[in-house]
Every structure is written in structure tokens, then in C-alpha cells.
Amino acid sequence: MHTDLTLALIIGSVRAERFAPVVAGWARERIEAHGGFDLDVIDLADLSIPASLDGSGDTELLRRRVGAADAFVVVTPEYNHGYPGYLKTAIDSVLAEWEAKPVGFVSYGGLAGGCRSVQQLRTVFAELQVVTLREQIVFAGVWDRFDEDGRLVDPERHEGAAKSMLDQLVWWGRALRTARQEKPAA
Ligand SMILES: Cc1cc2nc3c(=O)[nH]c(=O)nc-3n(C[C@H](O)[C@H](O)[C@H](O)COP(=O)(O)O)c2cc1C
Numbered sequence: 146m147h148t149d150l151t152l153a154l155i156i157g158s159v160r161a162e163r164f165a166p167v168v169a170g171w172a173r174e175r176i177e178a179h180g181g182f183d184l185d186v187i188d189l190a191d192l193s194i195p196a197s198l199d200g201s202g203d204t205e206l207l208r209r210r211v212g213a214a215d216a217f218v219v220v221t222p223e224y225n226h227g228y229p230g231y232l233k234t235a236i237d238s239v240l241a242e243w244e245a246k247p248v249g250f251v252s253y254g255g256l257a258g259g260c261r262s263v264q265q266l267r268t269v270f271a272e273l274q275v276v277t278l279r280e281q282i283v284f285a286g287v288w289d290r291f292d293e294d295g296r297l298v299d300p301e302r303h304e305g306a307a308k309s310m311l312d313q314l315v316w317w318g319r320a321l322r323t324a325r326q327e328k329p330a331a
Contacts, residue, residue, distance in 0.1 A: 150318040152182035153214035157221040157232035159190040164253070164287060167295045169220045172251045172282075175307040176218065181315045185210055194235050204238045212242035216249075216318040217275070218310075221262045222287075223254035228262035236269060243273040245330035247317035249310045250281040258285030274330055276317055280310040 154172060158165035169186070176184055187210055193202035211217075221228045236243075248270055252259025260283055267277045282303055284290050292298055324330075 148181045148315055148319065150182050150215040150315065150322070151185060151213055152176060152216045152218060152314065152318075153185045153187050153210060155217060155219045155232075155235075156186070156188040156190065157219055157229050157235075159229065159231050163190075163222075165220060165222065167291050168251060168253050168284060168287065170295055171291070171297060171303075172218060172220055172307070175304065176311065179308065179311040181311060182216070185214060187211075189231055189235050192235070194231070194238050196234050198234070198238055200238075207235060208239050208242050211239045214246065215322050216247050216314045218249045218251060218314070219266065220251045220253075221259055221266065223252065223257060223259040223262045226257075226261045228259075228266055233269070236273070241330075243270070243275050245274055245276075245321045245325050247276045247278060247314055247321060249278040249314055251284075252281065253284035253287040253290075255287075256285060258283035258287070276321065278310060278313045278317070280306060280313055282306050282310060 156165050156169045176182060192207055194204055194207060195202050221232060250263045252263045263281055270277050290298055297303060
């Protein structure tokens, strides 16, 4: 079911020793298997976004890519009960390009699997008029969830959740694109 919706997969961890590529690699595979979207992988580690929010560096590039997307999946870890600071800088660097689009979350970490990061991101995205999906994918104790080849040890549960989340993204992505075409978000 291809929809001609563009989905931006945003990788929110930029740490040198990050585990993010494993989780994001799984998310990318699920998005491609779903088949509903053209995919743009935005790895924040590849972009230079200044904390000064002065629009320099790769800010314009990020704005364009967010603007071209109809839906988002944010992959985020949890650091000290919050999401990465660089992810916040990236979110704050983009303005109206976020508006009236849906976002789903894939989170990972220790005991809480990044749930606290996602709770915080939901309030941030509400301010930007981004619709946050109820369905989310959580990898608690993430180090034990994947084998050495980056494959999920117990795939069924998470694959079902991924399918539901992506189906919801299609529904919201279409509905909000139609609404944006009729009239810009208020
Ligand atoms: C500075 C730091 C703080 C962390 N704090 C938490 C935490 O509060 N809760 C948690 O579940 N995991 C925590 N972790 C574990 C991370 O979620 C885990 O290492 C994850 O792999 C980090 O993502 P990354 O490797 O892609 O950067 C922390 C890790 C780091 C480096």
C-alpha cells in the first residue's frame, strides 16, 4: 500500500558510542517493509545545528527536509530521564515546517525504555502543533533486545506494534495533508 506520503525518520542520538544505529536500522527496516512511505532518514549526527539557533550550519537543510515530510518517526534514547539535548536544539531550529503533521516514537534505554523521553517530547510537539500517536515502540533494557547482527531477539511483539504505528501514521498523514492543502494550520 504505497501512499505517496513522505516519512522522515529522525535519529535523535548523536553520541560517539551510540546504540542508535541498531534501533534506527530496525525502524528503517519496518518502514520499508510496511511500504507506505517514501523515506528520508534524518540522522542528526550528520547535521550541524547550532545551539544559538541563529539559522547557520545545516539549519536550512533540516527545515527543508522537515518541510518536505508528511509524517515523522523519532528514534530517541533516554538520558537522565530526558531526551537528548541536541534533539531539542534540532526541534527548536525548525519552525512552521513541523505543523499539522503526525509523529510516532521509537524509544529505548534502560528500565523505562525511553518512555520518559517520549512523555517529554509529547509536550514539546504539542506546542508545535504536531499530532503525537498513541501507539509507540519501547525497547527497555535495549542491550538485550538485539543480537550481534542487530536483529531483534523476539521480533513478533515489536513488529506488530510497528505495523500499528505506521498504519496510524498513514491515516493521520493523509488526513492532515488534505487539511493543510485546504488551509494552512491556524
Ligand atoms: C548520560 C546517560 C544517561 C542515561 N540515563 C538513562 C536514564 O535515565 N534512563 C535509562 O533508562 N537509561 C539511561 N541511559 C542509558 C541509555 O538510554 C542507553 O545507553 C542508550 O543506549 C543511549 O542511547 P545511545 O547509545 O544511542 O546514545 C543513560 C545513558 C547515558 C549515556
